[in-house]
Amino acid sequence: MAADADKDGRITWIEASNSVPKTLTDRASEGSSKSVREILAFAGREQEGLSPIEFEELFVQAFRSADADHNGTISQEEVITLRRRYEERRLAAFEERRRRQKEEARAGCELPKASERAKVMVLSAYRSDSLSTTTLGSQDVEVGSGFITIEDGSEPLYVVVTSAQPVIWRFSGALDRLERVVLASARNAPNSSDRNAKPLVGATGLPADKVTFLPRPDCLAYFYEEPSVDASETLAIVRRETGKDAISAARYEVSGFTVFSAGIRMSEPADRKTMIVKSAGSLEVVGDALVVVPGSSDGLASMVAHYFPGGVIEIDPASVVASVTPTRYDVLPSEAGLLQLVQSGALAWNRNGEFLIKRKIRFPAELGGAHSARFLLLRGVPEPDGGAWQSCVISEDTGQPLRGSRC
Known part of the structure; x- marks a missing residue:
């Protein structure tokens, strides 16, 4: 009805005719804009642009390039060939932009060069099997701990360690062999990553001047x-920036690594037993299994052992060299923190597997996914500090979920 100029509910031939030129102009403008973009891409000059003379010359070049038999005309086959070449150039330009973007993204991430005698080692894992009593920069993230043992040898070592989970690595052994230790991690927020924040990673047993933290x-x-x-x-x-090929070792979950002159040994976490969470009824267990009955501290302790088979490692914050300030947890993360709160009397665990909040607490970090829980905030008890994240918290006063919880 945009063509109905006099708004009488009818479109006359004149009104229809008057509406056509604008439509054609818009389409022609859109088509011209697309053609110009294609020519700029064809020339590889999207950023610099083209002058009118260069633009005309480019059309002539494109015509001659397409006119494969030089007969002064372009056939359909020659157009198809030209389009194929254009697509190849467009893809090449895309890959070049992608390469430049990756290089720009690494600005400030450069690794120090290794000395001529140094042997370069790369150790990588998704997570460690232990939980640290010290956190890095925040009470709301889960920080693990793993060991790295350096055995005796003659060559200096350049060790790169990277993980998904924040980890405090405990170095021991022939530490005088270490020329440089580079530490990196991917997660620096509750189960997520903030590109504008520092990685969360640390080490014990090392002087600060031997450690490089990627930014x-x-x-x-x-x-x-x-x-x-x-x-x-x-x-x-690592090869490009240190100037050396690296010996590498990787595993999803580790207790730690042992570095020796010929290579790297990985220590696997302790075997996990089957865990069955059960709230009612009877169950016959066949084979070696771990049965967790909600309502007991023993059940929570079994869950802590399941999720952190390497245990909870006592780490003094003052001994940690880290990318951010190390501090002791007020409450340990996930099930370990829930066990702490139950043992202190701040939480009770009922037979339905729900936690009753009896006094002011701080929620343990990262109560999400398999670690999520249900809480009832008893009457008169102040709301907890920290975030429940993916856990459900119901107020006994209102019968409604607390703001920010997921029920």
Whole structure:
């Protein structure tokens, strides 16, 4: 009805005719704009642009380039060939832009060069199997701990360690062999990553002047399988920037690594038993299994052992060299923190597997996914500090979920 100029509910021939030129002009303008963009891409001059003379010359060049038999006309086959070449150039330009973007993204992420005698080692994992009593920068993230043992040898070592989970690595052994330790991690927020914040990673047993912390979580990708795309990209970066090929080792979850002159040994986490969470009825268990009955501290302790088979590692914040300030947890993350709160009397665990909040608490970090829980905030008890994240918290006073919880 935009063509109905006099708004009488009818479109006359004149009104229809008057509406056509604008429509054609818009379409022609849109088509011209697309053609100009294609010519700029064809010339590889999207950023610099073209002068009118260069633009005309380019059309002549394009015509001659398409006129494969030089007969002064362009056939349909020659047009198809030209379009194919244009598409190849467009893809090449795209890959070049992607390469430049990746290089720009690595600005500030450069690794120090290794000395001529140094042997370069890359250790990578998704997570460690232990939980640290010290956190890095925030009470709302889960920080693990793993060991790295350096065995005796003659060559200096350049060790790169990367992980998904924030980890405090405990170094021991022949530490005088270490020329440089580069530490990186991907997660620096509750189960997520903020590119504008520092990676969360630390070490004990090392002087600060031997440790390099990469400035962003996307500087160096972790990997837990070889061969893989992530492994090849990370090892290529290490090779290019240190000037050395690296010996590497990776696993999804580790207790730690032992570095020796000929290679790297990985320590696997302790075997997990089957865990069955049960709230009522009877169950016959066949074989070696771990049965967790909600309502007991023993059940929570079993869950802590399941999720952190390496245990909870006591780490003094003052002993940690880290990318951000290390501090002791007020409440440990996930099930370990729930166990703490139950043992202190701040929480009670009923037979339905729900937690009753009896006094002011701080929620343990990262109560999401398999670690999510249900809470009832008893009457008169102040709302907890921290975030429930993906857990459900119901107020006994109102019968409604607390703001920010997921029920």
